[in-house]
Amino acid sequence: MYTYDYLLDFTKSIFIKMGCSKEHALMASKVFLAAELRGLPSHGMIRIKDYFQLWEADRINTRPDIKIVHQTSSTAVVDGDRAIGMVAATRSMEIAIEKAEKAGTGWVSTRNSNHFGIAGYYAMMALEHDMIGLTMTNANPLVAPTFSVSRLLGTNPVAVAVPAKTQPPFVADFSTTPIARGKLAVAEKKGEKTLPGYVQDSKGDSSVDPSILKRGGSMLTLGGDYEHGSHKGYCMSAIVDIFSAVLSNANFGPFVPPSVAYLPVLEEKTGEGTGHFFGAMRIDAFQEASEFKIKMDKWIETFRNAKSAPGKPAVMIPGDPERKCEERIIKEGINVLPAIAKELKKISDQLGVDFEVN
């Protein structure tokens, strides 16, 4: 078990050794640690190796000049200059918030970025400003549109954070596929089959083999099959891709660059790097913020008090499970699996940073 502070400091040191400024190293580290706290370790410490290897391969820029390349009072296109995704994304969301302060809302489409970790982190940045936050990103193509066997889309998540008064905020953060990619990896490692409805084989037949992606299979969009609305999941994923990449001139769909160094750079590009989309809406651009937050409390209480089906858990508000995780992990400490701690130790030795395997 590690404390939050220990791992934050460690991660910061790693990124500083990779050439990041202290400010950028902290920015990135906070997102990695937020993933650990919120119970999404697939986007936490395990990913430091990916970034280290991308840096070794000179596929990221740890001294980026992140800048606005086009703007209006409520919009901007940001060029991330091949930054660590968490750095480009944090800066982009800051710009969305700055825009919203003046124009009521701010909308930023970002290109030339990389994998940015958990989408919810950036959406939640809006909360302390009494704003609604929205984040989307495209991602490595693993998902086939309805009727297809071609992997054209990522798991393309959407996150929306809405402040309340006495209730904790509403924080939805979800991929546009039935399950996240990480859950397939876990099933594969355990040698387990998956439920039907998550993946298909290279011919488009339903599969329960979590390793099928290695043999031409693909993930399905939310809904699973056409009869159950997979075309709606496809629509959502497509919207995320267009807002993140076509608006910003990043690579869209099948052209999104790999977020790991062991996969080669793609031959064809349709833009620069990975794309994200950020939104911030000032609550008081619509109504008095304090009144809105009272209404949001009532919304949350209405849903929290919904009747559960017999034998089912209580109805949850988006953000509840992650917040409960965070409360527990802050108390108990962060568990880094031995295999991951070993990898981190190796990286820390190479970079000359202290790391204690416990």
Next chain:
Amino acid sequence: MYTYDYLLDFTKSIFIKMGCSKEHALMASKVFLAAELRGLPSHGMIRIKDYFQLWEADRINTRPDIKIVHQTSSTAVVDGDRAIGMVAATRSMEIAIEKAEKAGTGWVSTRNSNHFGIAGYYAMMALEHDMIGLTMTNANPLVAPTFSVSRLLGTNPVAVAVPAKTQPPFVADFSTTPIARGKLAVAEKKGEKTLPGYVQDSKGDSSVDPSILKRGGSMLTLGGDYEHGSHKGYCMSAIVDIFSAVLSNANFGPFVPPSVAYLPVLEEKTGEGTGHFFGAMRIDAFQEASEFKIKMDKWIETFRNAKSAPGKPAVMIPGDPERKCEERIIKEGINVLPAIAKELKKISDQLGVDFEVN
């Protein structure tokens, strides 16, 4: 079969007789007819009776004073003054577009409105302005959040329209449930069972009975069950509800007023009427519009050229099916089912409007 012009004129006359201005009557009629053309008759001529009966019951206002009650350069809250939903929605989307012309984007949350027909119509209004359009609305509570048996959400649709250059526009228009409510009604009329994954009974057990909503059942969110991501459909539906109703002070979730006069007005209110949300983003607030549209062509072509699974149709671009319908129906004419034509005849006799049952 009827021509578009005949039914547009007829519908206009009906609304004028109900007290609408010529301008508002045309606004509303265009949306009813767009639903017929786009192959969504469940939101077309069949709904005129609902509006007629709401008018008889004095539950809509055909002479509304639709106004902005709060605004910034990129936002507005619109009070629909109990207008026909199509009128409040068209005016709200116009305001979003006007805002976007100046601020880059425009975002309007509308209260005190009614059922507005097909969401895609308003999103598509943005296209001729070289803007991306977005529409959401809450709706009568028929849908239970994950784990629950309480009907707290509507089928809460989302529509997004994006212009292209030589390709037809991308127009996604989808409910946040596996199927639309209308498909249950059709199955019920035909005496057919539904597939599993659409509805549950009053205890939360899976059901294939399309009439189960009459006996305490509920619709499921997109994803169907928790294992297949129904909580993600719940998140989307919740976001639609919050943006449409909490931001505008309309009724949220279970408090959305019935869109038919045979259901009583609810006792408890949390705001005014039904709520919608509209967005318009000027393409050139992000990049040169002509370049964007070339890139959108490439996006569309990439997806259109995806490999289909054996035996499956070609991959579709959101908006393809509705556009094909429209092309066919413009040529062949609009088919109004005899039972509906009979209802329309009765209404037209009451109001003193000519209507030919053919």
